[in-house]
Amino acid sequence: MNPSVHPSSIVEDGARLGAGVSVGPFCHIGAGVALGDGATLDAHVVVGGRTRIGARVRIFPFAAVGLPSQDMKAGLAEGALTIGDDCVIREGVTINAGAEEGTRIGARCVFLASSHVAHDCRLGDDVILSNQVLLGGHVEIGDHAMIGGATAVHQNVRIGAQAFVGGLSGVEGDVIPFALASGNRAxxxxxxxxxxxxRGFAAERIERLRRAYRLLFARDDARVFSERVASLAHDFADDADVAAIVGFLRAPATRPLCAPRAR
Structure with a gap:
């Protein structure tokens, strides 16, 4: 199937449109853009930069994707953006390009209205950003994480896989996988x-995670945190979920850890 482009839209020379692509009225597609098979731009969508958009991605009106970052140090240099297959980008969403490898987004992600992804972010598969979520630069989010509406995430923060951040939160620390975080500051x-x-986690699997969480943040444990992490790695050596938490905690980080609030 040949691409379908509304006569009012502009597709610059060099842009690549896959089979079955549909471009609605008043869209602008830059020369460095590649749209995967079956992608749909509803209307009034701008896509620029060195942007690669996967198959069957749908972008709703007034979204701006792949434009230069708002990083004051970077100026307005053209950057790169990769978006995986089957993502949904709703009205007014902005996803900025990043330097070098650029901003990278996995498959089946959903960005609800007016959410923002800053430069050089890394999002896994099946991530959901609710309305008006704001991600600073270099934020990393693992698979199946969900961020509640009107939440702001500080630059360089990491949010682990399967985590949930409640709405109206201000996140300035790393959130471990499988955790529930909320509040200002979260x-x-x-x-x-x-x-x-x-997501179908069995009761036994969840109970092992609960035991690991209690051991990690036990208030009556006098050991330093690194010793608790080492103990967790030893005691749950055959548990892939706990290993994911341990790996997250041992990975390089520039932000503090989001932890339970002290009583």
Whole structure:
């Protein structure tokens, strides 16, 4: 199937449109853009930079994707952006390009209205940003994480896979995988139990994660945190979920850890 482009839209020379691409009225597609098979731009969509958009991605009106970052140090240099297959980008969303490898977004992600992804972010698969979520530069989010509406995430923060951040939060610390965080400034409330149950985690699997969480943040444990992490790695050596938490905690980080609030 040949691409379908509305006569009012502009597709610059050099842009590549896959089979079955549909471009609605008043869109602008830059010369460095590649749209995967079956991608749809509804209307009034701008896509620029060195942007690669996967198959069957749908972009709703007034979204701006792949434009230069708002990083004052970078100026308005053209950057790169990669978006995986089957993503949904709703009205007014802005996703900025990044330097070098650029901003990278996995498959089946959903960006609700007016959410913002800054330069050089890394998002895994099946990530959901609710309305008006703001991600600073170099934020990393793991697979199946969900961020509640009107939440702001500080630059360089990492949010682990399967985590949930409640709405109206200000996140300035790293959130471990499988956790539930909320508040301004955000702190941990425990595990993302509802999300894990909805994704089919067995009761035994969730209980192991709960034991690991309690050991990690036990208030009566006098050991330094690195010793607790080492103990967790030893005691749950055959548990892939706990290994994911340990790996997250041992990975290089520039932000503090989001932890439970002290009583």
């Amino acid at each position: 702190h941990l409330f425990g595990l993302n139990l509802v999300g894990l149950q909805r």
